[in-house]
Amino acid sequence: MREKADSDLVRRQNRLLLMEALRQHGAMARVEMGRHTGLSPASITSISSQLIADGILEEDTAPHVPSEGSHRRGRPTTQIDFNPKNANVVAVKVSIDGLELALADGRGAILARRTSRTATYDADPTAFGKLVADEITALLAKARVPARRVARVGIAVQGVADSQAGTVVWSPAFRTRNIAVSSVVEERLGIPCRVANDANMIAEGLIGSxxxxxxxxxxxxxxxxxxxxxxxxxxxxxxxxxxxxxxxxxxxxxxxxxxxxxxxxxxxxxxxxxxxxxxxxxxxxxxxxxxxxxxxxxxxxxxxxxxxxxxxxxxxxxxxxxxxxxxxxxxxxxxxxxxxxxxxxxxxxxxxxxxxxxxxxxxxxxxxxxxxxxxxxxVPIDTDMIIKGTIDRALRHVDREIFAHGPPLKRGRELENIA
Amino acid sequence: MREKADSDLVRRQNRLLLMEALRQHGAMARVEMGRHTGLSPASITSISSQLIADGILEEDTAPHVPSEGSHRRGRPTTQIDFNPKNANVVAVKVSIDGLELALADGRGAILARRTSRTATYDADPTAFGKLVADEITALLAKARVPARRVARVGIAVQGVADSQAGTVVWSPAFRTRNIAVSSVVEERLGIPCRVANDANMIAEGLIGSxxxxxxxxxxxxxxxxxxxxxxxxxxxxxxxxxxxxxxxxxxxxxxxxxxxxxxxxxxxxxxxxxxxxxxxxxxxxxxxxxxxxxxxxxxxxxxxxxxxxxxxxxxxxxxxxxxxxxxxxxxxxxxxxxxxxxxxxxxxxxxxxxxxxxxxxxxxxxxxxxxxxxxxxxVPIDTDMIIKGTIDRALRHVDREIFAHGPPLKRGRELENIA
DNA sequence: AACATTTTTTTGGACGCCGAAATAAACAAC
DNA sequence: GTTGTTTATTTCGGCGTCCAAAAAAATGTT
Known part of the structure; x- marks a missing residue:
């Protein structure tokens, strides 16, 4: 009820709906997408083919594996999932005795990890952003992924994070207050970066799952x-x-x-x-x-x-x-x-x-x-929940941004002539 | 991001947007609606004429009053506002020493009031719903408004209200707990009824204003x-x-x-x-x-x-x-x-x-x-803020319900032939 | 090989919004 | 008074999105 509704909003909302369903339940066939989103098969075909053309999704090319209860007749389904190469994200968890980093692909699968032991508490606070940026660079080097393929960095920290300002307002991990992080990482790596509270990231992960x-x-x-x-x-x-x-x-x-x-x-x-x-x-x-x-x-x-x-x-x-x-x-x-x-x-x-x-x-x-x-x-929670939640949140952010400024973008006109 | 988007959602959302602007700022011309909602003049014309045809809005027929700064040229505006007769609502405020009631028209203007002094605390709790219903009946009789013209009753009460169940879970105004109210009023008067906390209604009023x-x-x-x-x-x-x-x-x-x-x-x-x-x-x-x-x-x-x-x-x-x-x-x-x-x-x-x-x-x-x-x-707050907020909330509920089940409703096809 | 079944695509139509042009209703100037 | 000027509103044609229905595709069954 906030925003004016027009065909563009319809477009964005339904695409997000579909991607959200995919994030939630993983790869699925078009019919299932219809069930999850309430959209008609016709629309699903149209939307998914556009998203595939944009490189956001991809069809599962694996030859249909006849799994357990697959004694069904009819045309077999084709699974669709996120294109893992479309966007990578990096998650960083800051704790009192070091950093934990993970690089994930567009499906949320972790491609590489890195841990660094550094006592953050008494370290030079102005150097912290640089430290994070360097660690990310090292992680990317190890995984042989160029920085421009990373769509977003999420940083989870104990204590009070100001995600607007991109600072750690106060954290038990630091002696000093108001430590700038996002801006430094963004400047050094050219990747959008977000600081958030670690418990919020756990919540994010729980919602995601x-x-x-x-x-x-x-x-x-x-x-x-x-x-x-x-x-x-x-x-x-x-x-x-x-x-x-x-x-x-x-x-x-x-x-x-x-x-x-x-x-x-x-x-x-x-x-x-x-x-x-x-x-x-x-x-x-x-x-x-x-x-x-x-x-x-x-x-x-x-x-x-x-x-x-x-x-x-x-x-x-x-x-x-x-x-x-x-x-x-x-x-x-x-x-x-x-x-x-x-x-x-x-x-x-x-x-x-x-x-x-x-x-x-x-x-x-x-x-x-x-x-x-x-x-x-x-509830027993995986120690990794903070990393997973941070990845999840970063990916959903990326999803949302795809359509943030999305004018109808008249791509692929030529394709129509083929048919 | 919850709901599937289609032309029906667009329709509902924009109509609500327009009505919301009207609730917020009062009567206004079509141009202003455009400014508030971001919709094009063409759409405003179309939407407003439909809402007028439905009896939800009405054009201000008053001969254009040349107010203070009206040294403007050009075609004068026609003010549009809610049709006050479209829906009335009743607000009831329960306090320790009695009830306060108000009947409002579709614009939120108070048409009639009524106060009744009853010590609620020790009264028979099962009779409370009946008491409220009777007081509302008396209020309507005084204002000569039939119950079927009232679209909603809102009841504000101190303490814990369960608006789902329609009960007063616990209130300092009553010795007993879990007093059913909504169901009784709805049965006796046939008007949808909602119980809410009084402070929430103040907040509602502040937002509204x-x-x-x-x-x-x-x-x-x-x-x-x-x-x-x-x-x-x-x-x-x-x-x-x-x-x-x-x-x-x-x-x-x-x-x-x-x-x-x-x-x-x-x-x-x-x-x-x-x-x-x-x-x-x-x-x-x-x-x-x-x-x-x-x-x-x-x-x-x-x-x-x-x-x-x-x-x-x-x-x-x-x-x-x-x-x-x-x-x-x-x-x-x-x-x-x-x-x-x-x-x-x-x-x-x-x-x-x-x-x-x-x-x-x-x-x-x-x-x-x-x-x-x-x-x-x-902030100094009018004692009447609870009543006003309750009215406001009730009216906004009514607004929302108009389009809740709103299929395109193919009314007025014939009118097209006139043109 | 013909039929059944399920998924996916194609086609044609509906609906809502928008931009541009047309119309309406004032005021202003000569 | 008649002709502009200005602002508000309406009309018209077009666009984009979704949907229902029909068609096509791909496989299993008989």
């Missing part, structure tokens, strides 16, 4: 070294005015609570993140500053074991985390009444220790009627 | 007898999966805080609402149950005066309210990063007393970077 399951309003909480949240509102990841939304980890739980890495006191993260759990267990959390170092998984496993053995300090750390998480979620529920809350990340390993306190806090924190309509569940 | 100002993401907080919030996300009032969203008043501030009317402890309302301020001032807030009675304005004025005189209990009540409000807003900012937060309602009279504590809490509660991007302002 199961649109029906995350169709309405849902919150995805990622617990681990930090606490992140991706918010799905009406089936779309909510990015807020500047792209810096859903900072659940830095939502206050208690005024004058323990110090958080963001510099405030009493944030949810200051109770629930790995470093916070260790800090509680070590005793003097109220005054002790937060740690900015990477925490080996072994430390967390040891803490969990201690809690399971019943050691008071460890047990109480998880109790505090459960309470903070519960009240935090209660507040989210009061405001947004999501129909689903998904807990994920390494922090959920200790769910058995956390759950009772979480539930008690939820009961105390929000009216029954609202609480009863939300399903809270723990 | 200034779409540009509330275009992005904003939160509207209504402070008074209770504390409500309307959330505007991407220019639209967020209603959540069931229509029960943005219960800011019942978002927890502090675990184990004072008792709230919702039965929990430590809700924002239990610090900020009128009854809470009085309770703090009276001393033993921690244990004292909340009051469910209507509070005369004089009481609040007296409390404000006491605080301005520097009486410790009163001053501290406003300090507590400011802190709760500040941390509450800080949490909202962390999650949604709205670009605008609007405070409204009688509670804002005491803003001078509240503001310092609110600001201190905001600073303590959320990272600077996020806080700096939000404008917090006090």
């Amino acid at each position: 199961d649109r029906a399951g995350y169709g309405g309003t849902a919150a995805v909480v990622f617990m681990g070294y930090g606490v992140g949240m991706g918010l799905i509102i009406n089936g779309q990841v909510y990015h807020g005015p500047t792209g810096a939304a859903a900072e659940f980890g830095h939502m206050n739980h208690l005024p004058d609570g323990p110090l958080c890495r963001c510099g405030r006191r009493g944030c949810v993260e200051a109770y629930v993140a790995d470093y916070s759990l260790l800090r509680w267990a070590s005793g003097n959390a109220a005054t002790q500053p937060p740690s900015f170092n990477a925490i080996p998984e072994a430390h967390m496993l040891a803490l969990e074991a201690a809690a399971h053995r019943g050691e008071a300090a460890a047990v109480s750390a998880y109790a505090k985390a459960g309470e903070a998480l519960g009240f935090g979620l209660a507040r989210i529920i009061a405001i947004l009444t999501p129909s689903r809350i998904v807990l994920a990340g390494p922090g959920t390993r200790a769910m058995a220790l956390i759950a009772p306190h979480l539930n008690r806090a939820l009961e105390a924190g929000v009216v029954d009627e609202l609480r009863r309509n939300v399903a809270i569940e723990v | 200034d779409r540009a100002g509330y275009g992005g993401t904003a939160a509207v907080v209504f402070m008074g007898y209770g504390v409500g919030m309307g959330l505007i996300i991407n220019g639209q009032v967020y209603h959540g999966p069931t229509g029960a969203a943005a219960e800011f008043g019942h978002m927890n501030h502090l675990p184990d805080g004072p008792l709230c009317r919702c039965g929990r402890r430590g809700c924002v309302e239990a610090y900020v609402a009128d009854y809470s301020l009085l309770r703090w001032a009276s001393g033993n807030a921690a244990t004292q149950p909340p009051s469910f009675n209507a509070i005369p304005e004089a009481h609040m004025l007296a409390l404000e005066a006491a605080a301005h005189r520097g009486e410790a209990a009163a001053v501290s009540a406003y300090a507590k309210a400011g802190e709760a409000l500040g941390f509450g807003l800080a949490r909202i900012i962390a999650i949604l990063t709205p670009s605008r937060i609007v405070l409204a309602g009688p509670g804002t009279r005491a803003m001078a007393l509240i503001a310092p504590h609110l600001n201190r809490a905001l600073e303590a509660g959320v990272v600077d970077e996020l806080r700096r991007n939000v404008a917090i302002e006090v």
Whole structure:
């Protein structure tokens, strides 16, 4: 209801619809496209042949493999999928102890990876953009893909990212604030680049893999070294005015609570993140500053074991985390009444220790009627979900841009004469 | 990107666009419609003449009034506006001490009003739907408008409304929970009926009157007898999966805080609402149950005066309210990063007393970077805003429904022969 | 080899929008 | 008053998109 509708909008919308179906369900025949999009077979033929002519899609040339239940009569289907060579994308995940990169083709298949260990926290912030650009260059060199074949770079980072400005506003991975990234990468490589919050990318990945399951309003909480949240509102990841939304980890739980890495006191993260759990267990959390170092998984496993053995300090750390998480979620529920809350990340390993306190806090924190309509569940998430989500989002962006300025483009007039 | 696009969608969307412009800016000439919608003059002529033929719009027949700056040459414009007789709507506002009703015509002009004083809190909840239906009947009788001319009833209520189910899930105006309303009204009057939260209706009204100002993401907080919030996300009032969203008043501030009317402890309302301020001032807030009675304005004025005189209990009540409000807003900012937060309602009279504590809490509660991007302002709001917003929303619903099932409808073929 | 079945393409038509030209309804100037 | 000038609105022809129906294609079945 925002935009004026004309034949151009119809064109764009239906093409996107078709490509969206393809992203969602993978290669499919024209008939299936019809089922997914509601378009008539005639239109599907017309649209798909145009997209194939544009090099965006391609027909599966593989000789029809008679799979399992293929005892069907009639003309066999021809599968159609994205042309993998049409557009590549690069995803970069920034963590406290290094960068993780992946190059994907137009279908989202990962072609090459690269990891670099660099302590980002104390490094020169002005050099960070250059570092990312150099790492991408190295990745592309390794995969023998020229930069001009890459349509987009997506960068996922913990903390507050301003995707409009292309900066990392604040992140526990850096001492400094407002670090420019997008502009540097764009200048050096000539590839459009986007910075986003890592938890949002997980949400993006979940939507990408199961649109029906995350169709309405849902919150995805990622617990681990930090606490992140991706918010799905009406089936779309909510990015807020500047792209810096859903900072659940830095939502206050208690005024004058323990110090958080963001510099405030009493944030949810200051109770629930790995470093916070260790800090509680070590005793003097109220005054002790937060740690900015990477925490080996072994430390967390040891803490969990201690809690399971019943050691008071460890047990109480998880109790505090459960309470903070519960009240935090209660507040989210009061405001947004999501129909689903998904807990994920390494922090959920200790769910058995956390759950009772979480539930008690939820009961105390929000009216029954609202609480009863939300399903809270723990979902095991592939560590790679951030990379996958970033790739997914980048590809969908590329899809959208194809038709962004799309005038009817009178290509292929000559072809009509052939017929 | 959800719906398949075809000529029918184009038709619907452009007609809605035109009607939306008309709702927004009032009567206007065809040229202006073109400017607002981006449609060509030719299309505007075609669309508007069809809507006029359908009785949805009408040309202003008034002889062109040469207003102030009308020293323009050229053919004068003909104003077009909604046909006021096309659809009437009824708005009902439920408060603790009675009902307020208004009947509006298709342009949103109020034709008749009615107020009824009934203590709803202890009344028979099963009779409430009937009461509303009877009051509407009386209102219509007074205005001599038959029920079949009313296209929709909107009911605004404090507390949690489930607009899907058409029930008042929980409201401080009632002792009982889950009171069916819509179904009763629909059965008795045969008019589609919708229950909604009152603060959401204020937000709806604000959007209706200034779409540009509330275009992005904003939160509207209504402070008074209770504390409500309307959330505007991407220019639209967020209603959540069931229509029960943005219960800011019942978002927890502090675990184990004072008792709230919702039965929990430590809700924002239990610090900020009128009854809470009085309770703090009276001393033993921690244990004292909340009051469910209507509070005369004089009481609040007296409390404000006491605080301005520097009486410790009163001053501290406003300090507590400011802190709760500040941390509450800080949490909202962390999650949604709205670009605008609007405070409204009688509670804002005491803003001078509240503001310092609110600001201190905001600073303590959320990272600077996020806080700096939000404008917090006090906006004086007409007491009638709830009624107006409810009317507005009802009319927009009606607008949308006109084209909901709209097949091309081949009306007026014969007219072509005349030309 | 003829028929059945399913997918895909072709063909002709409908609908909605647009640009350009025509028409309408004022005001302005002589 | 008559002739322009200006602005608003309508008319007309054309374009692009989709769709339904019919045709063609490609395979299985009898």
